[in-house]
Amino acid sequence: MLGAMMSKAGIGLAALLALGGIERLPSFAGRMPELLDWQAFYDQTRPLALPVQPALTLASRQAGPGLAGDHPLRPGLRGEMVPGDACDRDVSHADWIVPGDTITLRVFVAVASGSERFERRDLSGTFAVDMGGQIALPGIGRLPAAERPLACLETPVVTALESEMGIIATVTATFASRPAVLIRGSVIAPGSYDYTPNLTVAALLAKAGAGGSSADSIRRRALDARGQELRSLHADLLLKSARLSAQRRGAQALDLSQARRDVLRNTLGPDRIDSETAVLIAAQQERALRRARDASTRADLEAVLDMALQRQNLVRHRFDALSHQRDALEPELAKACRGRCGPVRRYDELRLDSLSNRLSDLDLTLQDAQTRVTQARHAIVSHDRSVALSLAEAENTQARAIAETLGQLNALEAQIAAIESQILDLGGSAGRIVRVERQRGGDIVTFDLQDNDPLLPGDIVTVTRADEAQLAAAKGRDQ
DSSP states (O other): OHHHHHHHHHHHHHHHHHHTOGGGHHHHHTTTTGGGSHHHHHHHHGGGSOOOOOOOOHHHHHHSSOEETTEEEEEOTTSOEEESOOOOTTSOGGGBOOTTOEEEEEEEEEOTTSSOEEEOTTTOEEEEBOTTSEEEETTTEEEEOSSSBGGGGHHHHHHHHHHHHOOOEEEEEEEEEOOOEEEEESBSSOEEEOOOTTOBHHHHHHHHTBSSOHHHHHHHHHHHHHHHHHHHHHHHHHHHHHHHHHHHHTOSSOOOOHHHHHHHHHHHOTTHHHHHHHHHHHHHHHHHHHHHHHHHHHHHHHHHHHHHHHHHHHHHHHHHHHHHHHHHHHHHHHHHHTTOOOSSOOHHHHHHHHHHHHHHHHHHHHHHHHHHHHHHHHHHHHHHHHHHHHHHHHHHHHHHHHHHHHHHHHHHHHHHHHHHHHHHHSSOGGGEEEEEEEEETTEEEEEEEOTTSBOOTTOEEEEEEHHHHHHHHHHHHHO
């Protein structure tokens, strides 16, 4: 009988795990006596069975209840519902997908409880965009990817995963690599160059050595390197000037706008501004410590002066009291004696002599007390003059450092302007034509660009001299 009961318990536990899941097991632990009736147990656990979801198609996905306006809602990385369409077609065309791009897609799905998310490694990966502008994804097939921003690829992948595989997921897309830019024609070093953000025609021509002879190209590169060095020195001096100005004003932070701060951070590195700020704070702390030390020294000197004044007042008060006694005793003695005082000195005469001697000693003591008062006052005046002189010297030093920094900045700006002028003189854009071939959909578009125009991944740049272009055009007309 015990074995039969154990068998029934095992069957009941298996039913709990199958129908409710292991996460529901603690909720049934306190109800086991009630569940011994298997028919009642079956009736209670029947609602736990999950309904079968029909396969979602793209049309049902667009018409379903999970829509917010025109954009579907999909779970974010933390489980909350976020707009599924993060597409912004107003971004720069440099962020648009082109054939030849390699894109990394990461697919995140929620666990059964919905409180955590994990990455589906079998669906994530790095995928290439073929020459037709399509990308092949596991379990989905091919999707059109080109001619849209990178963020506009995430929503179609989310929709395809849900409609084709029944998976509700969050997808992030990033560029793994981008097609190189090819340059050919009248350049010293033709070939392919890696695409970098904000790549311009002038930057590509500088890399390839366009315009002029080989010697001119070498000189251009040397001038570019010197210009970069001077710009770094200029940025360093700008940061130093800002720090000196803030130190002179007693400020605790550099007075830099956010735009200037970003430029200096990109030029000098991320830690340079922080280190200069630390130097400023250390200088201000040293200045505050010096002021506190000067104030403490002056307080000690004032305490010495107070003690000297108190001693002087006490001695003067005693001196005045004895003088009053002597002045009062002297007329009385003269009146009593009236010239008849004999050789035997009277008591009053001895007292008068004692008062006179004590007054003489107190007079010396009073002079010493007055001297100490004078010395204490002189020490305070000398201390104040020394502090004022030190502050004036520090102010002059800072003003001279600021003036020297401004002079160096002006000199560097003049050198940078001269180098830029020399670069313009070497193979300027007036003597060449830059033609770009760019793929748009299934067509190849050809157009001319200027030095400051941006390039896109996969562009083919052809550089020709103006006289060569004119000669080629004349030959075409003759034929």
